[in-house]
Amino acid sequence: MSATTELAAGRPYLAIPGPSVIPDPVLQAMHRPSPNIYAGELLSLTDSLIPDLKALAGTQHFVAIYISNGHGAWEAALSNTLQPGDKVLVPASGRFAIGWAEMAEALGIEVEILDFGTAAAWDLTQVAERLAADKAHEIKAVLGVHVDTSSSIRNDMAALRAEIDAAGHPALLMADCIASLGCDRFEMDAWGVDVMVTACQKGLMTPAGVSFVFFNDNAAEARARLSRVSRYWDWTARATPQEFYQYFGGTAPTHHLYGLRAALDLIHGEGLEQVWARHQHLAQAIWAACDAWGQIENPQLGLRMNVSDPALRSHAVTALHLPAPRATELRHWLEENLGLTLGIGLGLAPPDSPEWHGHFRLGHMGHVNGHMIMGLLGGIETGLKALDIPHGPGALSAAARVLAQSE
Amino acid sequence: MSATTELAAGRPYLAIPGPSVIPDPVLQAMHRPSPNIYAGELLSLTDSLIPDLKALAGTQHFVAIYISNGHGAWEAALSNTLQPGDKVLVPASGRFAIGWAEMAEALGIEVEILDFGTAAAWDLTQVAERLAADKAHEIKAVLGVHVDTSSSIRNDMAALRAEIDAAGHPALLMADCIASLGCDRFEMDAWGVDVMVTACQKGLMTPAGVSFVFFNDNAAEARARLSRVSRYWDWTARATPQEFYQYFGGTAPTHHLYGLRAALDLIHGEGLEQVWARHQHLAQAIWAACDAWGQIENPQLGLRMNVSDPALRSHAVTALHLPAPRATELRHWLEENLGLTLGIGLGLAPPDSPEWHGHFRLGHMGHVNGHMIMGLLGGIETGLKALDIPHGPGALSAAARVLAQSE
Amino acid sequence: MSATTELAAGRPYLAIPGPSVIPDPVLQAMHRPSPNIYAGELLSLTDSLIPDLKALAGTQHFVAIYISNGHGAWEAALSNTLQPGDKVLVPASGRFAIGWAEMAEALGIEVEILDFGTAAAWDLTQVAERLAADKAHEIKAVLGVHVDTSSSIRNDMAALRAEIDAAGHPALLMADCIASLGCDRFEMDAWGVDVMVTACQKGLMTPAGVSFVFFNDNAAEARARLSRVSRYWDWTARATPQEFYQYFGGTAPTHHLYGLRAALDLIHGEGLEQVWARHQHLAQAIWAACDAWGQIENPQLGLRMNVSDPALRSHAVTALHLPAPRATELRHWLEENLGLTLGIGLGLAPPDSPEWHGHFRLGHMGHVNGHMIMGLLGGIETGLKALDIPHGPGALSAAARVLAQSE
Amino acid sequence: MSATTELAAGRPYLAIPGPSVIPDPVLQAMHRPSPNIYAGELLSLTDSLIPDLKALAGTQHFVAIYISNGHGAWEAALSNTLQPGDKVLVPASGRFAIGWAEMAEALGIEVEILDFGTAAAWDLTQVAERLAADKAHEIKAVLGVHVDTSSSIRNDMAALRAEIDAAGHPALLMADCIASLGCDRFEMDAWGVDVMVTACQKGLMTPAGVSFVFFNDNAAEARARLSRVSRYWDWTARATPQEFYQYFGGTAPTHHLYGLRAALDLIHGEGLEQVWARHQHLAQAIWAACDAWGQIENPQLGLRMNVSDPALRSHAVTALHLPAPRATELRHWLEENLGLTLGIGLGLAPPDSPEWHGHFRLGHMGHVNGHMIMGLLGGIETGLKALDIPHGPGALSAAARVLAQSE
16 A cells, blocks of 8 residues: 555644644634624724734734735735835845835835845845935835745844934834744834734734734824825724724624634733743754754755754744755655645745745744644654655754753 | 513524624634645635636626725725726715725725715616716716615616616726625626625625625726736736735635635525525515504604615615614614614714614625524514514514515 | 525524524534543533532532433433332323333333323322322332423422322432423422433533433432442442543543533523523413414314413423424425424324324523524414414514513 | 743644544534434434444444443443343453453443453463353353553454354354544454444544444344343344434434544545554554664663554554653643643553553544654653653654655
């Protein structure tokens, strides 16, 4: 009998960098009748989400909830702060920074990208120079992706703020925390972020469909200066609703609100500091395994993390190289034989090129723990062996050793 | 012991005009792990939705799915066909026509409203005159709400098309079927509708959060003429995606797609003609009861349907008058004592006025049948008696008589 | 188009006398992973059920939980108190009393039935005479069905106890409250009941599969006198477990325990007195409708309640006569056309006889409220009209009038 | 920060030897309204279970379904074949064989145990000698536990049959497959098993609460010879029902039936041979890891499988030794730190003894696959390191190597 499909019965494990694994209490909370959207429980439940969302983002200012995915939140953030002809600076460490920039362009905004490739963090010196050169303050905002899901680079948002301030530049700092919120430490107010966008299907552990834009007074002033903002994206009424329906610019995303309530209860029940520490601890175990796998005679033939410097690695997603077409073969083997789904590579090679099959990604965000990570890593080790892909020894033991440590 | 709350244990019944009652198979289908969004089951499932959605709308052309509520679909429809400075004509029979117009204005579109009040259908003669007067064809589109959820007026969309054609006017006909699709007969292609917007939480019986814009070649040409469309609202890639994520301009609304699959199976399993006939039959039972309740010495003191002419009444929502503050008292009594939630009045009186408490609405859309309607009407009769509100006799019997008839 | 199946889309309504409608919170609570059965949450949750079950039964003594249906609880009660050759007296008002007696016979117990037919309560004078005649105290127990689900007769358990006491007879009083617990008032200790059996799928609103035997010290002494009790039925360890598994004589019914927790929260949250009052109020509305329907020239041709005296009627189930084969026709019509399922008749006519089609039953137990009852009655009125079954006017209005009253 | 509880957020993983992990489709199927129990879908669904259950057991004869746990099925099997005073022979390889014997004793059956300890399979020579010595055929049945969940010994049921036949002995062969059905190969008819008992919460992947007794014509004849069988346990009507309720001797376990339908679809969809091969493959991976962990200087200080001979090991449960109190410490650490719950030891040491803390068990039955097993083993390796428990190297790599192999 072939091994194919033999071992795939059992729980599916979706280890892609979003959507993440949905906790049972979230799904339970969403399996319910439609509530009244004019009075009653849903209204107070929704009110209760606001402070918990702000605490998650580390802000005391405003949050607007959108029925949309993260791309919608991108557009919302841009629509409330910029108008056609305005200019933004986009330091980029991966595909999603470029994507946000493209969205801005489609709105008629002039975009200047500082592209640092797919394996390096922002070069803040270059950013500082560019800002210093912008004497006329034509740049209205700097768009920074905190963790780029494609490259798994984690950028230093507070340092970017420091450069803007050092340059005495009035540009807004707008952050994309779609892949980091609830995973990597993020402190909006403390770090001086003016606008932050995120979505619910990663660290927030809720089925995709709702996104968020957080903003502070600076951003609110920018909004006030605009002559026209699309009604759907306008964050004003959403963030300070007089009537319940204004939270959502129309009908509420009823079931998602119940799911979010359950997810926020899980996060704040565990404690945000602990949530961050858990993600870090689990990521370190993954890195230890990857380091060990890479210890082979010719490292070019084996598995390699995209980001060399641990200080620049996301705690929620890890992009990996494996010589094409082994990355794709490994993904397929794991899905068919172990019920384990890894993420495809994104942005590290052109979609139709042979090299595209030389990358993949691991999602380790949200509802994850030690046995899951060991199952993920143990699955990969199994696949490496099944496909005769060179790999160094002791990877799983190394990961276990990390997980065994107190901190 | 007080009757208060005594009888409210038991199933809650949400009889508001959306969100509607969610069928158990839809909720079951949504209670599942997040699927892979890059390959596998979700992709073919999503593909399978498209022809079934088109069949529901009566079109062979295009559909774009949006993660948004109906207001988002409004904005999407406008964004793909019009640009700032363009003009639209809006014949209005209720609050939602005005709402769509306001959304257009916020996009910089010039709006001309023909307001026929809240209890009358469009006066097509006036519409025809206005179009005839527009020699320069400044009017780029006519926005028509098929069933206005606030007034429960159902307008004649095919007749509107006939007037536009008779005037030889090139304006697009754009229809809002949020409250009618899957309830009242609607045939997009046969009726000559160019753009149609709807959402999932009414006749489509799925938790709020996804909406749809259907469009034909005329509308696609209008889109092609635009120099700039926001990336999120642009329907081009959504309707003809090369990659799966383009369906949704980013992350898919994973769980909603499973829910929609189940909902469309229910609708097409029953048969669309039968679904329409069921809604009609149930509506007629409601009307029979309302007619009977209204047979009192001074009809001004009793319950009265907002729309006098049955031919103009929605089959999915019924707006009613009851002298203030009795409408509000009735709603409260039913919710507290019978577990039955009716809809508030919308748009028939200013929100803060005493008259606001003189209106309410019944939702009878989607997952409804005979015992539910008799429970709804029986509840109202109970409330009328409990609150000593004058009402004619025989209402429930009259409704039962209607339901007992074959057709 | 035929009315057939046209109106059946929408929520199904199962109005049979058990299983009853399951509340959403109960189903939500059961949709979860299997818990550990050796430590943790399940153990404390199970402990928490015991006082709430006792409060529901009105006893401060013992309860044993069985994974079984109500028939299993019958056998458990018998197995712990009687041995082959013992004699029991069974006053009967319906099929279920006979069924319990047959179960006793199958265990080798001698059974004496006092059969009062299917439309009358116990004649306590006859019971008293029989007990008085039993000078030798050969009768070890009196088995009394509180509410017989087949006839919908509700017997007076406290009065039966009084007769046993008056006769100075030591027989145990054993009550079947399967159809009454959580619906009709029942007070085990106050009424002097020694053993009570019930199950979870009626007033307890939980999917069928768990049953209960409550017992007091008298019954425990009877158990202690037995030389042999089957291990599965033995209530000793179940009622006073040293280890968690002893609660269930093996593996716990894990998911049912979560369901029961949710159901007991609903009951005690509403308040037991109020639960009883609600059932009474709803039953009175049903009776008012039935009385009105029966007001026809020749009452033999119409609908008639099985139990004439309201004081003897269950508040949870109503057995009805309708000339054969109209009862069956009515049930079929309602299921196919309105999505409403009524209960078949049981025990009022032989299963294969033409008369069998002259009876049906309504369940109105557990998770029911005013709009549901009006939907049930409205459905029946619709069916009566559709099938041209003679019925008096004003039934629904009469029911609404009852529900409108405070008490 | 302490490691304690840090890594336990994320999916809980219950790796005890039953209840096992419930597949999502089973839970989905059970989250539904109560169905009618007198007509309709539930009746045909239940009929459909019978052939699939028989195929699972490898029999063409009879199956009776019980609302009970496995202990109830034990009692049912005994009750239908034996009467007080009859004698049974019980070769024992663990606690559950003793438990079944005790249940027989409580029914008045004379029990003779051949106890082979907790780490050895049946000595069939001794069994053969005992049967040969029973010239009078006083032994009416041999009770054999196929896989004893406490010891994880798997016995050779076909060989036991061969001995009975070789002895020309008419005793019934009764098998307990509670821990093996749907996991280890079992072929009732081919192996000559007369009665087989099992339950739904292990290989059948359904919440605990339903059990099964399969029997053949020999067993049916034994039943026919009995003068009295308790009504609840009597398998006659259950296996050959004239009316639907007879399947269950009363009210059906409605929701479990939907769950079973989904579970049987999963099993037969995968294919029974493949299900068995999957369990074997996964078990071999576990054994490889355990072997490696045990390679230490003083094996007495480390982890050791209870069953030395792989041919005698269950494919569904593995009992392990780890010097007290390390076994208990390991279980606690894994639950608190990784969200991974292992099974307690059972029957290998007295419950209150210090030695009790020197045993634990792994469940790997039903809904399990490769990534889950690697997560289980990876978790254990983590715990061994965290607690400084001596263990040999390369365990996880060895397990991965096994899983990587085709067969």
